[in-house]
Every structure is written in C-alpha cells, then in structure tokens.
Amino acid sequence: MKDRDPVTGELPVDPYPQSNANAGAAPYNSAPLVEAFGGREGIRRIAERTVDLSEADPRIAAIFESHDMVRLKRTLSEQFCFLLGAGCDYTGRDMRAAHAEMGVTKADMNALVENLQVAMREAGVPFAAQNRLLAKLAPMSGKVVTR
C-alpha cells in the first residue's frame, strides 16, 4: 500500500478532473438551511459522524474496510457543505466513479441513509432541513447502487 500524506493523513488517489459538478447536484442557496445544520462546522461533524456510524454498522462495515476513511470524511463533508450552499468546493470524484466496482445494494444505500438520519437527529437538525439534504442525495442512488 502507498504511504499516507504526512500532512493530511490521506492515501494518494489517481488523478481525476476536479469540479463541483462531481458533487452530483446543484447547491441550495438558503442561509437558514445552513444555520439549521449548525453552519460549516455542524455539517462537517454530521458527515464525519455518518462515516463513523457506517464503519461500525455490521450491515455495511465490510464495504468500508480497506478504503480511506480520512479522505471519505473530508470529501463527504465537502459534498454536504457544497450541496447545502454553505460555501465549500467539492474536490472528490463523481458518484459513479467513487462507487464503481463496490457492489453497493439498495439495502446498503438505505443503511447509509439511516446512519445519516441518526447523525442529523443527534445534531438537532430540524426534520424539514434533514429532508432537504436527503432530497439532494436520493437521486444519486442510481449512480451508487450497482447491484
């Protein structure tokens, strides 16, 4: 395995074109929505908690093994921050490329969404605001679910 970056702690990835279009949807433009998530810091905590819950979730833990969770926490935070209109750029890969060959099922997808809902609930995000993020993610299912 290649060495982790001494500064970011991330594993190197092959080069790919970077664009906010890789985030998979257009962002909202609503200050109250960003506020409902606790701003950028709140969004980052929710994304990281979703990764932690999913890594520890026996239904889907195996899929995360041998992947770079340092990078995933960063890129998922960026993606949520971009989609919620909190002013971040998304620097990760597009959803089809990121999940290719992973064999994610509809049930795996549901488990991840449940973990995100737990993370948002724990953070006190109002239900209507939770549903706005989920509405951005739901149409990405077709690119993530491959069997």
Ligand code: HEM
């Ligand atoms: C709409 C739902 C989903 C979204 C928005 C999403 C988002 C992301 C993002 C932003 C990345 C990082 C891309 C990059 O590194 O450049 C990623 C990678 C990854 N996702 Fe997802 N994901 C979703 C569903 C899932 C599901 C259901 C699973 C498994 C249960 C999963 C497992 C992974 C794994 C293991 C990686 C790391 C890939 C790698 O190391 O190359 N994702 N996802």
